[in-house]
Amino acid sequence: MANEVTVIYSSRTGNTEKVAKQLAEALGATCHSVKDTSAVPEGADLCVGTWIDRGTADAGAKKYIESLRGRRVFLYGTLGAEPDSEHAEKCIANIRALFDPSNEILGAILVQGAIDPMLIEMFKSMPKDNVHAFTEENAARYAAAASHPDENDFAQVIAAAKEALA
Ligand SMILES: Cc1cc2nc3c(=O)[nH]c(=O)nc-3n(C[C@H](O)[C@H](O)[C@H](O)COP(=O)(O)O)c2cc1C
Missing domain, CATH: 3.40.50.360 (Flavodoxin domain)
Incomplete structure (x- = not known):
């Protein structure tokens, strides 16, 4: 069993x-x-x-x-x-x-x-050279995860x- x-x-x-x-x-x-x-x-x-x-x-x-x-x-x-x-x-x-x-x-x-929307807001304030910076590519990834x-x-x-x- x-x-x-x-x-x-x-x-x-x-x-x-x-x-x-x-x-x-x-x-x-x-x-x-x-x-x-x-x-x-x-x-x-x-x-x-x-x-x-x-x-x-x-x-x-x-x-x-x-x-x-x-x-x-x-x-x-x-x-x-x-x-x-x-x-x-x-x-x-x-x-x-x-x-x-x-x-x-x-x-x-x-x-x-889905990634916490608060975290996404935080990414938006990050410098562009940060891996989490809010690029179009990252934004598309967050959108894909949302569902x-x-x-x-x-x-x-x-x-x-x-x-x-x-
Ligand atoms: C502080 C923090 C760190 C995270 N680190 C990663 C990571 O290293 N890699 C990743 O793919 N997702 C990362 N995520 C995204 C979460 O793992 C993902 O949204 C997960 O589904 C959250 O699960 P929960 O709703 O059960 O808390 C992170 C999220 C937070 C808030």
């Missing part, structure tokens, strides 16, 4: 939480914020979700990930950049490196998530999790 599965998430503006709720429903799993993991069962397989903060897991997810020992983990998350970008690949590698080697990472996927995560993103995460946990 397959192990019990629990979904955990860290989310600042709700994107990763949306993915977590859809994933938990599809898996028939309970869903917990990293802010309160007291009810996470000891032996359960985990789907651990994070939003990407400067190329890696955000502080809340990072702390939780670093506390894990001997778990089977499926990793998921949301980021502003394109999920098939080199940046996304690096983010996954950075997060994988946070896990103690006693854990087994079963799989990992990142999907796009995510969408139904297709949910479906991708669910399919990847089911395959990894099987």
